[in-house]
Amino acid sequence: MQEKYFSVEQISELLHIHPKTIQRYIREGKLRAVKVGKAWRVSGHDLSVFTESAPQSEGETPVAVVSCVADIYAANKDSAIRIANTLTAVLNSKPAEYGHTSMQTQYIAEEQKIRITLYGGARFMAIMLDSIAMLTEDSEE
Numbered sequence: 001m002q003e004k005y006f007s008v009e010q011i012s013e014l015l016h017i018h019p020k021t022i023q024r025y026i027r028e029g030k031l032r033a034v035k036v037g038k039a040w041r042v043s044g045h046d047l048s049v050f051t052e053s054a055p056q057s058e059g060e061t062p063v064a065v066v067s068c069v070a071d072i073y074a075a076n077k078d079s080a081i082r083i084a085n086t087l088t089a090v091l092n093s094k095p096a097e098y099g100h101t102s103m104q105t106q107y108i109a110e111e112q113k114i115r116i117t118l119y120g121g122a123r124f125m126a127i128m129l130d131s132i133a134m135l136t137e138d139s140e141e
Contacts, residue, residue: 005041015051025050028119029100066125070116070132080107080114083135087116090131098124 008026012019023040025031032046042050074080084105091103101120108115118128 004044005036006044006047008040008042011042011047028102064122065120066122067117067119068125068129070118070129071113072116072132072136073113074107075112077107077109083114084116086135087128087131090128094124094127103128 006014008019008022011017011022015022022031026033026040026042031042031050033040033042035041072080072083074083084107087103087105091101094101098121101124102118104117106115106117107113116132118125120128
């Protein structure tokens with residue numbers, strides 16, 4: 001039996017969600033898709049997995065997604081690398097139920113700081129911000 005594939009527009013109509021939102025879900029890894037030419041296609045199985053994992057009714061708890069940018073002043077590049085490695089370890093040890101999360105780091109030498117960009121659920125974000133607070137407490141005093 002051949003697998004059925006859906007376009008972003010078809011999914012948008014089925015779920016009553018804007019096509020740009022569907023594309024964002026694909027970019028963020030929330031909805032698995034394959035690119036065929038210039039268009040995304042989602043298998044029926046992946047669409048089922050996506051719809052079954054999303055809150056379906058008004059009574060269910062909504063999912064909160066948070067993004068944040070933190071600038072952390074570091075004495076030197078080695079210090080910035082230590083901070084980035086520690087936060088990466090925290091990110092990699094999160095429970096699976098925290099869902100899709102991401103972190104990007106950028107060291108800005110001219111300003112002696114590391115810029116951390118975080119994305120994920122509220123519980124994940126609380127853990128990451130607590131970790132940043134612990135890493136920077138010594139330098140704040």
